[in-house]
């Protein structure tokens with residue numbers, strides 16, 4: 001269980017957010033500038049707000065007590081993976097293993113993110129999707145109790161996104177994830193638990209706005225809301241329909 005109750009001013013932003021989240025993935029949505037990244041940074045201990053942060057049994061912040069970022073069992077995955085570009089994938093993972101607080105299982109994580117074949121490669125030569133998979137593996141290898149993901153797919157193309165989405169679901173089955181995204185379809189594929197922020201506060205607005213979506217995307221969302229899995233028509237079906 002994650003329990004967050006944080007408030008304070010950072011620059012022009014007056015943030016006040018309280019929520020609890022259980023296992024699995026919780027998405028955080030909201031307009032640009034609403035404070036989503038600031039909230040993640042404060043949970044990680046990179047920004048100082050007042051209040052309380054508890055992750056599992058560990059209280060990271062309460063009253064005057066403030067556990068510094070390097071002592072929090074937290075993993076952070078950003079929009080642009082911040083890997084060491086002069087090192088191999090293996091070399092990048094070695095850095096995380098030095099900080100492995102909980103004895104995370106290296107082989108299982110490499111398997112989970114399907115990066116075994118990438119280990120000797122230089123990260124500068126990886127595709128965007130491969131880099132992001134390595135960044136997730138690195139974050140998991142430090143043994144986090146909570147994984148913070150800030151728009152991790154927004155710089156990837158559709159094919160790479162489709163490949164990584166199920167892996168993110170697998171990751172969230174192992175460790176609780178707070179996941180910032182602007183993409184309602186991506187969020188719909190990942191979770192039904194969505195927090196919506198506006199002007200630094202939680203908002204009662206619906207998590208999904210339909211502005212800018214195509215008719216097909218709106219229909220897919222409606223089907224998802226009704227509990228149907230969205231599948232592409234099979235070759236046989238499309239043949240049938242083209243045969244009339």
Ligand SMILES: Nc1ncnc2c1ncn2[C@@H]1O[C@H](COP(=O)(O)OP(=O)(O)OP(=O)(O)O)[C@@H](O)[C@H]1O
Nearest residue numbers: 010011012013030031032033034035036037038039
């Ligand atoms: N260290 C800081 N100093 C001054 N202002 C800050 C600081 N950190 C954040 N802000 C301000 O807080 C506001 C919220 O920023 P934040 O990046 O958290 O929003 P966001 O919801 O993540 O936006 P986006 O969706 O565009 O990433 C912005 O107006 C930003 O300028």
